[in-house]
Amino acid sequence: MRFDSLRTTSNRSMSENKSGLKLSVLDQSPVPAGCSPGQALQNSIELARLVDGLGYTRYWMSEHHAMDTLACTAPEVPGNQRLHGARIDSGTDHRIAMAFSIAALRATGDTEIHGAEAAAISFPEFFYYLDELSQR
Numbered sequence: 666m667r668f669d670s671l672r673t674t675s676n677r678s679m680s681e682n683k684s685g686l687k688l689s690v691l692d693q694s695p696v697p698a699g700c701s702p703g704q705a706l707q708n709s710i711e712l713a714r715l716v717d718g719l720g721y722t723r724y725w726m727s728e729h730h731a732m733d734t735l736a737c738t739a740p741e742v743p744g745n746q747r748l749h750g751a752r753i754d755s756g757t758d759h760r761i762a763m764a765f766s767i768a769a770l771r772a773t774g775d776t777e778i779h780g781a782e783a784a785a786i787s788f789p790e791f792f793y794y795l796d797e798l799s800q801r
Contacts, residue, residue, distance in 0.1 A: 687722040687723075688721045688722060689721060689722055689723035689724070689725060690712065690713075690716045690721055690723070690724050690725065691725045691726075691727060692709050692712055692713070692724065692725065692726050692727070693726075693727045693735050694706055694708070694709045694726065694727075694735055694736040695734060695735055695736075696733070696734055696735060696736055702736035703736075705735075705736035706736050709726065709736070712724075723754065725754075725756075747773075748768055748769075748771050748772035748773070749772055749773055749774050750769070750772045750773065750774030750775040750776040750777075751765075751772070751776055751777075752776075752777045752779070753765045753776065753777065753778045753779065754778075754779045754780060755778060755779065755780035755781060755783050756780060757780050757783045758780075758783060759783045759784050759785070759786040759787045759788070760787075761783075762778060762780060762781045762782075762783045762784045763784045763788065763791055765778055766778060766781060766784070766791075766792070766795060767795070770795075770799055
């Protein structure tokens with residue numbers, strides 16, 4: 666799947682629009698007919714890179730489980746994946762904050778997690794132990 670139709674013909678980024686409106690994308694990672702969930706997530710990665718380059722303010726992924734038409738975007742990452750730093754908004758979800766904090770340990774480049782303090786909802790000492798483990 667290609668997202669060329671989203672590219673602008675202007676040299677201005679989308680964040681420089683005249684109205685000052687901040688634009689975001691909500692991606693549900695749909696699985697097109699004949700594609701695998703893995704390909705759907707690759708499409709989502711391509712979309713995220715595109716909208717980041719266009720200057721969108723936020724890229725949101727919805728989280729769904731056990732739906733054949735949507736790829737599961739739960740943040741668990743298989744061990745053989747190469748990870749790159751990113752800007753993440755946990756949306757005050759403690760699970761997102763913790764999962765992406767762990768993934769950030771393996772990522773190249775900086776990872777910025779907004780709302781990381783949400784981890785304290787279920788595990789107040791999370792960052793203490795994460796720091797201890799990361800120094801080993």
